[in-house]
Amino acid sequence: MTGDSGQVIETTGLTKHYGQVHALTDLDIEVGDGVTGLVGANGAGKSTLIKILLGLLEPTSGGARVLGHDIATEGQEIRRLVGYMPEHDCLPPDVSASEFVVHMARMSGLGASAARERSADVLRHVGLDEERYRPMGGYSTGMKQRAKLAQALVHDPRLVFLDEPTNGLDPAARTDMLGLVRRIGSDFGIAVLVTSHLLGELEQVSDHVVVLDAGHLLRSSATGDFLEQTGSLLVEVVGGTTERDRFGEALAAAGLTCRPRGTAIAVEPAPPGVSVHDLVRDTAADLGLGLMRLQPDRRHLEDVFHDDVPLGDPIPGGGPRG
Ligand SMILES: Nc1ncnc2c1ncn2[C@@H]1O[C@H](COP(=O)(O)OP(=O)(O)O)[C@@H](O)[C@H]1O
Ligand SMILES: [Mg+2]
Missing domain, CATH: 3.30.70.270 (Reverse transcriptase/Diguanylate cyclase domain)
Known part of the structure; x- marks a missing residue:
């Protein structure tokens, strides 16, 4: 399932410059199954890395494989296998979560009734019940994050990228979201790459932690190794x-x-x-x-x-x- 090397994500010498800004520098990262936390301060390059892995942004040099597929040539196949929860609000305000997630399911190729069924399942799973029929413009941040998560899961991906899923949440909603992230990995066997600027919260849910510092790989180790230190x-x-x-x-x-x-x-x-x-x-x-x-x-x-x-x-x- 995971390509020749058995890795879910593998980057080699991955580098991205935006003009003068060196967003990523010569990254060699290997990510396996389970939940991987990608940690770094704001501006460390986390979102840039995710967009490159999705084939949405081109690297300046170096390359990467996702589930065995080359980002340079197989972006479409990668996006079929991968779910993406973007960092910023991307939800149309006039549409309900239910309509939105069904639409996203149809876009990824599910038939009408399968799309409705899958959508109801994932919306229930992320904890949006009756609210799913209301326009998303009126949602709290926590509900919006859940809707974003649901659309990332609806096409039954092998891997999901969750970019700052706890952003803007109060402590209780944060704990709920982290629980969901953990269950995506453990109950559904979907590989997860989840970002945060807080190591502490990712320690709770990640099997492996990758730390970026200003575009450089600072550390990549099993979470237990971090916990030993802390x-x-x-x-x-x-x-x-x-x-x-x-x-x-x-x-x-x-x-x-x-x-x-x-x-x-x-x-x-x-x-x-x-x-x-x-x-x-x-x-x-x-x-x-x-x-x-x-x-x-x-x-x-x-x-x-x-x-x-x-x-x-x-x-x-x-x-x-x-
Ligand atoms: N489209 C862009 N144009 C120019 N610079 C960018 C762009 N996107 C991100 N950057 C810069 O690249 C660096 C990494 O940003 P980003 O990947 O968003 O980091 P993170 O997600 O870890 O906060 C930052 O210095 C940011 O200002
Ligand atoms: Mg970011």
């Missing part, structure tokens, strides 16, 4: 800096490596057999401090870019307790 916990107690510092010192005294991070304390993974969660909970209880937050330390992109920058000295501790 496997620390952020903990926060009720109060101000004084409480934070008391808590940090006590955690350090209990043998944990930790550092102040804003209003919180970042606690590094403990040696096997030691439960960070238990120590954090017991320490807060011992000090009579209210535990306000305990969550995986989700770092933003900038932190990945600045891995070489020292984190600051750990809080000195008194060695393991006991």
Whole structure:
């Protein structure tokens, strides 16, 4: 299914200049099945890469294959096999999601009744129920994102490109959208390339993460490798800096490596057999401090870019307790 190399996407020396702007520089990327997160700050080249892979934009040099097809000569075949959720709003305001998705299904070659059936299925799947009969101009951002996702899925693609699907969504809608993205990969076996400028949110749904920095490939690795680096916990107690510092010192005294991070304390993974969660909970209880937050330390992109920058000295501790 995935071409000679078994890769879903493969680029070699892919380069794109817009006049003086070097949007992509000499990219060698390999993407396999499952969900791949494409992360990079605004302007990193994510949307440009997607448009080139769809055969909608020509590279300046280098090439790429998508599902084994050459972008230079087989754009049409690629667009038949690939679904695309564009970054920007592209929905006609006077048309309902139902009409729109049926239209897109017909455009990709489905017959009238198959198009209606498929459309109803995917609209239900993305969570647009009764709203699907209303004109899209009145939709919330979350509903528009769902309609855009539905049209990307309606022709039963092998691979989908989702360009910033969580853009403009509030935290709850963001979580819902990320859940949908995960299920597209896991329940339907469709390969997914999803972009975001936040590494933290893609970590939750991606098997593999590719990081672009100003058009250069910065990293490409399994998500677990990122999580290993970011496997620390952020903990926060009720109060101000004084409480934070008391808590940090006590955690350090209990043998944990930790550092102040804003209003919180970042606690590094403990040696096997030691439960960070238990120590954090017991320490807060011992000090009579209210535990306000305990969550995986989700770092933003900038932190990945600045891995070489020292984190600051750990809080000195008194060695393991006991
Ligand atoms: N049509 C265009 N003409 C000129 N420059 C462009 C065009 N599209 C994108 N760029 C530039 O190329 C770079 C990459 O843009 P883009 O691919 O949109 O990044 P991202 O999607 O990661 O935000 C940016 O510097 C952007 O300003
Ligand atoms: Mg973009």
